[in-house]
Amino acid sequence: xxxxxxxxxxxxxxxxxxxxxxxxxxxxxxxxxxxxxxxxxxxxxxxxxxxxxxxxxxxxxxxxxxxxxxxxxxxxxxxxxxxxxxxxxxxxxxxxxxxxxxxxxxxxxxxxxxxxxxxxxxxxxxxxxxxxxxxxxxxxxxxxxxxxxxxxxxxxxxxxxxxxxxxxxxxxxxxxxxxxxxxxxxxxxxxxxxxxxxxx
Numbered sequence: 639x640x641x642x643x644x645x646x647x648x649x650x651x652x653x654x655x656x657x658x659x660x661x662x663x664x665x666x667x668x669x670x671x672x673x674x675x676x677x678x679x680x681x682x683x684x685x686x687x688x689x690x691x692x693x694x695x696x697x698x699x700x701x702x703x704x705x706x707x708x709x710x711x712x713x714x715x716x717x718x719x720x721x722x723x724x725x726x727x728x729x730x731x732x733x734x735x736x737x738x739x740x741x742x743x744x745x746x747x748x749x750x751x752x753x754x755x756x757x758x759x760x761x762x763x764x765x766x767x768x769x770x771x772x773x774x775x776x777x778x779x780x781x782x783x784x785x786x787x788x789x790x791x792x793x794x795x796x797x798x799x800x801x802x803x804x805x806x807x808x809x810x811x812x813x814x815x816x817x818x819x820x821x822x823x824x825x826x827x828x829x830x831x832x833x834x835x836x837x838x
């Protein structure tokens with residue numbers, strides 16, 4: 639998991655950052671992104687793609703990453719912005735903002751996926767990076783846990799949608815709730831065209 643980072647450190651880079659986002663697919667809620675600089679000597683056991691970890695393991699790793707990382711930042715881009723600029727642009731914006739929010743400016747950026755968010759840093763896109771790079775995996779965990787925590791809060795505010803069960807994804811339960819109650823404030827209206835005509 640540290641091979642990308644170690645190769646870059648061996649080439650003379652000092653602050654290698656990983657970035658990833660969570661929440662591209664849901665029908666509700668923001669998209670979150672995180673950026674993490676672990677540092678040369680930081681090893682965190684068990685880092686992996688956040689989707690392959692249990693909720694309990696993600697929560698434990700979240701605390702360890704926050705404690706041990708040289709620098710980290712977590713940002714969200716709202717459902718309103720997603721509707722305005724589309725989800726791809728919102729994902730790229732979230733990652734750019736996360737990198738820009740770091741207390742240390744990275745000199746190299748590892749990005750999950752095949753699209754460069756143009757964060758103003760030398761960048762390598764790594765397909766499946768959240769399972770290959772420790773710093774991308776760390777960013778994936780911070781983004782995923784932060785988004786899940788937000789959706790649990792929204793479940794209390796909008797109990798009729800049962801966000802605690804699906805975190806906003808388009809499950810049968812969620813779709814039926816939208817059809818019954820209509821969309822709420824945090825629904826992505828542009829994602830609902832096939833469900834309720836996308837009316838605002």
